[in-house]
Each structure stands twice: as structure tokens, then as C-alpha cells.
Amino acid sequence: MRTSQKITGVDLIELPTEWPVGPVNVFLVYGEKLTLVDCGRNIEAAWEEFNLAFNERGLTIMDIEQIVLTHHHDDHVGFLDRLVYLNPVPIYAHVNCRPYLTQDEGHFTSGTRFFTEFYKEFGIPEELSQDLANLKDWNQGLKNKIYITGEIDEGIAIPGLPDWQVIETKGHAQSHIALYRASDQVLLCGDHLIKHTPAGVFLEAPIHPETERSKPLNQYVHNLKKCLEYPVAIALSGHGEPIEKPHELISETLKKIDKRALRVKGKLEKGRMSGYELVRELYPGRYEGALILLASDTIGLLDYLLERGDIFSEQEDGVIYYFA
Template sequence: MEKIGKTKEVAKGIYQIEIPTPFPVGPVNVYLLEGAYLTLVDTGPLTEEAWQTLNQGVRDIGYKVKDIRQVVLTHHHPDHCGLLERVRQVSGAFTYSHPLAIPYVKIDDSFMNFQAKFFNRLYYECGVPEESLIIINEFNDLSMSYTERSHIDECLKHDQALPHFPDWHVLFTPGHSQSQLSLYRADDRVMISGDHIIKHISSNALIEPPPNPSSKRPLSLIQYRTSLEMCANMEIDIIFSGHGAPVINHRDLILQRLLENWKRTDTIRGLLKESEKTVYELTTMLFPNVYQKELTLPISETLGHIDLLQILHQLEVKQRNEVLYYSL
């Protein structure tokens, strides 16, 4: 069989397999950790091309998918967990994730209904037009077609050792996702970051619903900044990301991300000096070439900066017909 993916050893006992995805972000990197328990970190999306690429990549390393003993998810997005159930069915692997990934991996009906209502209300408050809401819902339905119901056997906590890999520790690095985990090996100062830190793009701090209706919405951008600052204080020589090339000089990249973040906050301040605006109006001005294609991502970005300005007590908020209008 012709090799259809890029597979290589990137560090001692760590193999990277590049898996194609149908998403604009491009290929996703999954990682195979050699040891007493052969471990797969992330799986790729639920497509036949991704499945064949994963199988070929594992064979190139000298194993078969059935040899995988455990799977660790860095987070619950379909490009990272869509093939989990196929891997489980073939290998019987034990599965791990952050607890907040569970309802997404299970595709829990009650949580999915709650999530749909949460976003419909949120986008209405943001001033998103009805025709755009239809496009968002269609995009979300399409994304969910690249995953299927699966199961998590055990949850991972911040700073615990990875099961069967005492030299690896789990880090909770929320922001891009509420379930985002990273793995760190202190011996050679290596990190596997999922989508927390990516070299060529700034990770989008996606708005997600709280774990239950009685909780407040997580402040994703604030979490993302805090998680970046935590990693900036760590001794890391190389970061293997969920997408793209490895990250060297992580502190320089993190500083760049934080500075870019503040610049966008300042841009929003400037726009709000002119007149009051909804989150949707701000989004169309900040991302004129993007918002019509992938509205959920820029809406999350804009709303994250609104959260930051509200924490700084720099905004006034007015509500008219359940739509929120912001001004300085």
C-alpha cells in the first residue's frame, strides 16, 4: 500500500502521524507513545481517508492499531477524537480525557440539547442575523458528522502522571477548549500541546457552554491567556502541536500571542469609541474576509475580548429586544 501520510519519530519514543482532515485548519498531528502500554494521543476525524492514514502510520512505526493499549484525547473536537470509537473497537484500548470532554465524546443527548439552546440564545444576544444562525447550525451539524459516539474510561487531572508513563505529566490548559489537556515530559522538556500552542496560527479561544445550565459561561479567552502564561513559566525545549510544525522558543511565541491579543482588545476599544455595537457588528468589522465563511470562530474571538474588557470595567452594556449593545 502506498504511504498516504507523514510519519516520523520526533523525540525519544514519540512518533508523529499526520492525518488529513476535511477542516480548513488542515491536517492534524496525532502521536504514538512507545512504552509498556502503546499509547495514541488523539485519533483524527471520522473519515475513511483519516482511518487508512492512521493505520498506515501505525504500521510504518512497526505496530498495528490493534496493538494500541490506551488512547489519550487532548480535547473533544472532531478532528482530534472522531476516530476514537473505531480505534476502541479494533484494539479494546482504555481511553482517557479531561472530564469535560465526556458529554461530547458520548454525544450525550441531554447535553447536546442544552448546548444547542445555549448557542441559540448566545448568538441572538450577540445580534447574529437569523440567516446566519441557519448557516452556523448547518456548519455545526457537518462538523459532528466527523465523529461518533464513544466512551471515556477514566478522567485525567492536572499534574497527575499519565497512566503507565510516570515520566509524563498531565497539564490542564483550557482556553481553546474547556477539555484541553497537554502532556509534559520533564526529562527532556518535551510537551505535546494539542491545540493549546500552535506555531503558525493563534489558537482560537472558542466559546463553549458551561457543564450544566446552572453554571456561568466559561471565559475562554481569559483561560487561554492564563494557560499560556503557565506554560511560559515552564522549561520547555520543544512543543509538538496538534497542527503544523513543532514550536521552539515557546516563550517568544507566547509573548507574541499575548501582545497580538492585547492589540485586538485595543482595536475593539477604538471601534466602541465611535458608537455602541453588538458582538456581531464588531465581528464583521474585525474579520471582514472571514466571518461569512466560519462565523463561530470570529464570534468567539470577539466575545472573548468583550469578556476581557468587562473584567477591566471598561464597558457599558445595554439590552434591547434581548440583544446586547456595548459601548465604552
């Protein structure tokens, strides 16, 4: 557990995951209500470490009065149902967490349909697009349906946390929010910013089927710039070390995104390509096992270039082709 960083009224609890990103950070916020921000992975080692952290503070998990979620990913909601089974406290989260927390079969079915279509448009051969869509892991590992008590979003106050404001930070996830305390410029940024690795943006199926898909990288860039408008002395991330100069990290991140987008534009200057052709060009010999992630990442860069007017697209036989 990391204890070097002392932020008034906030404790960081580091919990193990078995994922490459490393441990996940959850937070105890001592507001008017003792608030837990995020839960760890649903693995025994994380649950034990979590309980131990409470013991060390002279608390138990029964002292938690409410839970706030930064987003719906497994490493942030993992043992949520185990926790609320024992201590059924209010849960505050973005409305887009809902289908994942309730394990909504309808969303997963329409999501599989969405990704089958998306992969086809991306130029992935039809026989492979269905398989890829089926491979997508919808299961959050929750045994019980979890219902959000209060939906939070930008400008909505969380009961029991009057010092903290919600900032919508979609990009990494469509349910992503951050919490900001103006008095000492602390940002609980979830996975919006991670010091040791790019946070990653992920294409998600629309919550309402048949509506336009999100453009996660464009949202991410927009929300990085939004965070530049807030004075932030320290950002406490969902993973890794606290970020002492978050604005510098944001500027570096924006530059890296630009650089990666320009590389894509360079490829398209040689001729039009589908997303799939582009992935094969960018990651020769190593795209096959990681196609879901690479498609998500590449469509983000293409959306970004399209929005800037740097590239164009045209559709032919159900496949979208891009050119510069």
C-alpha cells in the same frame, strides 16, 4: 510523515484532514504502556496512513495499550470509535469530552438553547439567532457512544505514563489538556499552540445547563501564561511543525491578542455597540457566512477587555451593549 524531529520515546504521526488547518498530528508515546495521543479525522486516507505508520514501526494498531485525548474536536477523535471497536483499550480524557464522545442528546439540546439565547444577547436579530444555533454542528461523526475510562485533569497522573504530567489548557476547547515531560522539557500541546496559524478559541455551551458560560479567550490567555512557567524546550503541536521556541510563540500570541483587543476597544470608543454591530463594523461585507466563528472570536475579545476593565457593558431589552 515527518521524521526530522527525534524526541525520545515519542513518535509523531501526521495524518491528512480535509480542513484548512492542514494535517493533524497524533503521537505514539512509548511509556510503560504504549499510548496513543489523539486520533485523526474519520476519513479513509487518515485511517490508511495511520495503519501504515504502525506497519513501518513493526507494530499494529492492536499494540496500542491506551489512548489519551488532548480535546474533543473532530480532527482529534475522528476514528476513535473505529479504533476502539477493534482494540478496546482504556481512554483517558478530560471530563468535558464526555458529552461529545457519548453524543449526548441532552447536551446538544441544551446547547442549542444556550446558543439561541447567546446570539440574542449578542444582538443578532431574533429570527436569525435560532437558525444560527441550529446550524451549529454537534455531530462528532462517532457511530457509537464512547465512554471515558479515566478522567484526567491537572495534577492527575495517567496510568502507564509516569513521566508525563497533565496541564489543563482550556481555551481552544473546554476539554483541552496538554502533557508535559519535565526530564527533557517536552510539551505535547495539542491545539493550545500551533506554529503556522492562530489556534483559535471557541465558545462552547456549558456542560451543566444554566451555569455561567465559559470565557474562552480569558482562559486561553491564562493558560498561555501558565505554560510560560514551565521550561519548555520543544512543543509538539496537534498541527504543523514542532515548535522549537514555544515561549517566543506564546509571547507573540499574547501580543497579537492584545493588539486585536485594542482594535475592538478603539471601535467602542466611538460609541456603544452590541457584539453583532461590532462584528459588522470589524468585518464589513464578509461576516455573514462566518457569523458563528466571528461571534465566538469577538465575544472572546470583549470578555478579555471587560476583565481588564478597559470596557464596560450594559443590558437593554435583552441585548448586551459594550462601550469604552
